[in-house]
Amino acid sequence: MRNIVETTAATAFTPGVASLTDTMDQMGVRMTFARDEEIFAQGEEADLIYRLVSGSVRTTRLMHDGRRQIGEFHYMGEIFGIEANDEHRFSGEALTDCVVTVLRRSAFVALVRSHPDLERQFWSATAKALQRSQDHLLLIGRKTACEKVASFLIDMAERQKAELVSLPMGRQDMADYLGLTIETVSRMLTQLQSSRMVEFTDSRHFRIPSRQSLARFCQ
Amino acid sequence: MRNIVETTAATAFTPGVASLTDTMDQMGVRMTFARDEEIFAQGEEADLIYRLVSGSVRTTRLMHDGRRQIGEFHYMGEIFGIEANDEHRFSGEALTDCVVTVLRRSAFVALVRSHPDLERQFWSATAKALQRSQDHLLLIGRKTACEKVASFLIDMAERQKAELVSLPMGRQDMADYLGLTIETVSRMLTQLQSSRMVEFTDSRHFRIPSRQSLARFCQ
């Protein structure tokens, strides 16, 4: 454990109309993680809840033989590490250097119980996660390699306001998110680029000339 | 609409320590659906919440060209049709003839708000759904056809207490749940059967001689 998490603030704090994330930031303890560092491990007790102040995180699940599935990428402001049971079913790993605020689950549950508004916000976040997971099922189960990569690029572009979109993850992470191999991801990217659907300035930055055109590749 | 849903009971009802599902059954309106009938449609306003009294349900999502992904199968007792937004992202269809209790979402939210215990049960159900969806991601994204089918059979066996497990869905539904074709599902089933991993009495009923042996096929 890198840091002792203090929960003493919980009893003193009264949020009023504060947002869930603001409240977590005020009550939680700030921690930093370096790129590729593990934040929590698959199988570990899920007694902490995390909010991402800056940087990006991936949640991954590993099979015995090394096959890997990325459950979700999390970006600035998002909550992650929520579990229905008391055990983490995914590992959480820092995609880039990042800062998180950490809250004990028990403190979180107590807080949320006494502030129904926060509870609703929290439920909404969970339901959104479910939605994204279900959307992803269709992508992984039924889309072609090209459609998967195109959908991913559009999703990234929609999450970022900037015209030039940046990819915090490498090709292997993209592959493990989309249920493909690194080679196939690379091939589809060059294919999309030579069809003028995307323009990469370098391997981690791209822009989409016409969102609509690219969307046609996603079905 | 087949049936007008009454919500007058909501104000009069006080659940005490009743379970969420019991409460829904008491407050909701009972409806019946025939096999393959649509309970709610993809894109439709999600103003109702459903609990399955008897029978089975599939939630499906369709692409323009007919490709289909099944999100989840629901069995007796389960709640389904919950959405984060006000629009259904999946269709709900009766897998078999079934009976459901239906509750207006607004009534449900009001009820849940005034009874924190119910709210916790509801949240737990949502979190479990998220968990199942995430488990399914690994299956669809990274498992082989054989592993997918074996995992599915074990999951079915675990949900039913009986030694002889019955499949309420046809081969096409299995295929669309696992991200395979109907032919591949059929081939894997005969392959598993000729390896003595499962015994089918007919196409819809099977038993597993050794759970452990079959589990080895799931990785």
Added chain:
DNA sequence: CGTTTCATTGAGTGCGATCAAGCCGTGTGG
């Protein structure tokens, strides 16, 4: 008994995986 629907089996194809180089930007030390 014919018709329909669902499941199985077979033959051949193709998409994405695998195996193997090659490329390129970055960092390091001489």
Added chain:
DNA sequence: CCACACGGCTTGATCGCACTCAATGAAACG
């Protein structure tokens, strides 16, 4: 400043698993 190594990415050649297309088998139903 160059030589070299290293990791991440791309590209090429080949393979194989799952898909497609097609036929057959087996129940269910009128």
